[in-house]
Amino acid sequence: MRPKNDSLPAVFISSLRNRKNRRCIDEVSIEETSPVVASYNVHKCIGRDGKFDPDRICKVIHELRADVVALQEADSRFGERTGLLDLGRLERECGLTPVQVAGTSKAHGWHGNVVLFREGAVRDVHTVKLPGLEPRGALVVELDLKLAGTLRIIAAHFGLLRHSRAQQAKALVELLNKREAQPTVLMGDLNEWRLGNGSSLNTFREAFGTLPPAVPSFPSGLPVLALDRIISNREGMIEKVEAHDSALARVASDHLPLKATINTDLLKMSAAG
Numbered sequence: 001m002r003p004k005n006d007s008l009p010a011v012f013i014s015s016l017r018n019r020k021n022r023r024c025i026d027e028v029s030i031e032e033t034s035p036v037v038a039s040y041n042v043h044k045c046i047g048r049d050g051k052f053d054p055d056r057i058c059k060v061i062h063e064l065r066a067d068v069v070a071l072q073e074a075d076s077r078f079g080e081r082t083g084l085l086d087l088g089r090l091e092r093e094c095g096l097t098p099v100q101v102a103g104t105s106k107a108h109g110w111h112g113n114v115v116l117f118r119e120g121a122v123r124d125v126h127t128v129k130l131p132g133l134e135p136r137g138a139l140v141v142e143l144d145l146k147l148a149g150t151l152r153i154i155a156a157h158f159g160l161l162r163h164s165r166a167q168q169a170k171a172l173v174e175l176l177n178k179r180e181a182q183p184t185v186l187m188g189d190l191n192e193w194r195l196g197n198g199s200s201l202n203t204f205r206e207a208f209g210t211l212p213p214a215v216p217s218f219p220s221g222l223p224v225l226a227l228d229r230i231i232s233n234r235e236g237m238i239e240k241v242e243a244h245d246s247a248l249a250r251v252a253s254d255h256l257p258l259k260a261t262i263n264t265d266l267l268k269m270s271a272a273g
Contacts, residue, residue: 111137132164
């Protein structure tokens with residue numbers, strides 16, 4: 001049975017009721033003591049004002065103060081994919097190193113997916129071409145992070161069609177089943193706001209267990225839909241999932257970034273086990 005609050009009108013009404021409680025995070029200074037992971041659909045660096053401005057995107061990424069960032073739509077989509085951001089600047093100003101993807105000369109990543117990390121080393125990189133009518137992909141990266149130890153990151157951007165999303169979720173679960181079990185975080189724009197029986201998110205429950213609460217991140221001007229997700233295959237490993245709702249983030253892209261902290265104590269327990 002589909003939950004009563006799973007309809008689009010109900011989601012809109014809930015978001016509108018909560019809009020008065022929305023506070024720009026620029027007003028608050030938060031010091032994170034745990035590693036932070038973040039996901040951000042940069043919308044090809046085109047803001048809500050229609051301007052192409054990679055500088056704004058870089059500034060928002062700097063605001064995140066994240067240790068691992070998964071970006072979507074960081075490359076031009078048509079023709080020869082070309083990266084749209086100044087990765088050198090991100091490394092200088094944010095300390096974030098881009099994961100290199102073999103066979104991409106001008107693109108930053110894979111089908112627009114880019115993974116950036118701070119203080120660590122790359123153990124493995126695997127590209128996945130996801131099924132569906134649109135060209136979509138996922139980037140699977142195994143990292144040795146100074147603050148979090150060994151962590152597998154799956155950066156993905158799902159399609160707009162429900163049937164394609166179901167196929168794409170199944171493909172990622174099958175991939176995980178074939179690989180060695182290890183702490184894994186899936187981040188990206190999964191384009192799925194539904195939580196009922198028709199949701200592609202249900203496919204992840206076997207591999208990832210109970211999913212964290214949905215956090216609206218789209219559209220950035222007034223977030224209504226929880227299209228972006230950060231989930232893990234260890235219960236309790238992901239904490240404090242929230243949208244990065246700054247004044248700049250509200251205009252730099254049509255999505256707000258999503259970020260979460262990593263429970264390193266649970267990671268250490270997993271490594272010991």
